[in-house]
Amino acid sequence: MTPYKFAIAALSLACSTPAMSATIMRTVDFDLDQALLPSGLIYEVAGPAFSAMTPFDLAAGDTLSLTVDFLGSQQLKIDGPQSFWIHALTNDDPSTVDATGTLSLLDVAGATIATSDIINSVEAYGHFGQFYFSGNFAGLPNSLTIGGLRYEASLLSYDLGITTRSYTFPALWIAGDNISLAQSISPVPEPAIWLELIFGFALMGAIMRKKLAGSIIRATRSA
Numbered sequence: 719m720t721p722y723k724f725a726i727a728a729l730s731l732a733c734s735t736p737a738m739s740a741t742i743m744r745t746v747d748f749d750l751d752q753a754l755l756p757s758g759l760i761y762e763v764a765g766p767a768f769s770a771m772t773p774f775d776l777a778a779g780d781t782l783s784l785t786v787d788f789l790g791s792q793q794l795k796i797d798g799p800q801s802f803w804i805h806a807l808t809n810d811d812p813s814t815v816d817a818t819g820t821l822s823l824l825d826v827a828g829a830t831i832a833t834s835d836i837i838n839s840v841e842a843y844g845h846f847g848q849f850y851f852s853g854n855f856a857g858l859p860n861s862l863t864i865g866g867l868r869y870e871a872s873l874l875s876y877d878l879g880i881t882t883r884s885y886t887f888p889a890l891w892i893a894g895d896n897i898s899l900a901q902s903i904s905p906v907p908e909p910a911i912w913l914e915l916i917f918g919f920a921l922m923g924a925i926m927r928k929k930l931a932g933s934i935i936r937a938t939r940s941a
Contacts, residue, residue, distance in 0.1 A: 739779040744806075746771045746888050748866075749789040750899055753890075758897045760794075764807065764887035771806075776846060777882035778875045782806070784847070785824075786890050787866040793826050795863045798895025804869040805847020806885035812843040813880040819871020821850045826865030832858055838874075846873060846885060863900045867892075 746769050753760050753767035762768065776782060784804055788794065802821055817840075822833045834854040841848060847869055852858050867890075876883070 739781065740777070741781045741783070742774045742776060743783045744771055744774065744888075745785040745787055747789045748786050748890060750792045750794060751789075754794075754897065754899060758894055760890060760892040760897065763889040768888055768890075771886070771888050773884055773886045774806075775882055775884050776806075776873055778873055781870070781872045782819075782846065783868065783870045784888065785866060785868040786888065787824075787828070788826075788864075791826055791865075793863050793865050793900035794892070795861070795898050795900040796892065796894040797861045797897075799852045799858060799860075799862065800893040800895070801852065801891065802850045802867060802893075803847060803889075803891035804867055805841075805845040805889050807845050807887040807889055808883045808885045809844075810883040811878070811880060813876040813878050813883070814843065815841045815846050815876060816874040817841060817846065817848055817871045818874060819848055819869060821848070821854075822868045822870070823855075823862070823864045824866040824868060825863075828866065830868075831862065831864060845889070846883075847871075847889070849891075 748762070748769075749767045750760075753762045753765065755761075774782075784806060786804055802823070804821065816838075818836060818838045820834050820836055823831045825831050832855050834850050835856065837848060837850070837854060839848050848871065
C-alpha cells in the first residue's frame with residue numbers, strides 16, 4: 719500500500735470510529751438555611767446556598783451524575799411533594815437537549831429513599847436537567863424527609879449543530895404544599911459510649927465523696 723493510500727485508509731478509520739462517551743460525576747453542597755422560602759418552594763440558581771461546582775463539558779452520548787447534598791446533617795421535610803428539578807447551567811450557545819434520566823431522593827446518609835421512573839424529554843436552551851413531578855415516583859409518600867437529591871441522565875443529542883457544551887453552575891428546584899427544615903434527631907449512644915458515660919459519672923461521684931469526707935474530717939478536727 720502506498721503512503722498516500724495508507725493515509726486515506728487511516729483517516730477513513732478514524733472518521734468511522736465512534737467517540738468514547740464519558741461519565742461526569744459532580745457533588746455540590748447546599749445550605750438550606752440560605753435557600754428555604756416561606757412559600758413552600760426552593761429555587762436557587764448558582765446562589766450562595768451552593769458550594770462551588772467544578773465546570774465540566776458534556777457531549778452527546780455522555781452521562782451525568784449530579785448530586786445535591788444538604789450541608790452537614792441538614793434535612794428537608796416536604797409535605798405534599800409536587801416537583802423536583804436539578805440542572806446544570808451553561809453560558810455556551812443555546813440549544814435544546816434530548817435526555818433520558820432518573821431523579822433519586824436521598825436520606826441524610828446518602829442512601830436512596832425513592833427513585834423516579836426513567837423519563838425522556840427535550841429540555842430547552844441554557845441548561846441540562848429534567849423536571850420531575852411527584853407522579854413520576856411510584857408510591858411516593860405524602861410526607862417525607864430528605865437529605866439530598868441525585869440526577870443521573872444520558873445526554874442523547876443537542877440541536878443546531880452543537881455537539882458539546884460546558885456547564886458551570888448548578889440549580890435546584892423543590893416544590894411542595896409545605897417545606898421546612900427537619901429537626902435533627904440525636905443518635906442513640908452506642909453501648910461503648912454508655913459504658914464511658916457510666917464510668918465517668920462513677921468517677922465523678924467517687925471524687926465528690928472523697929472531697930466531702932475530707933471536709934467533714936477537717937471540720938471535726940477544728941471543732
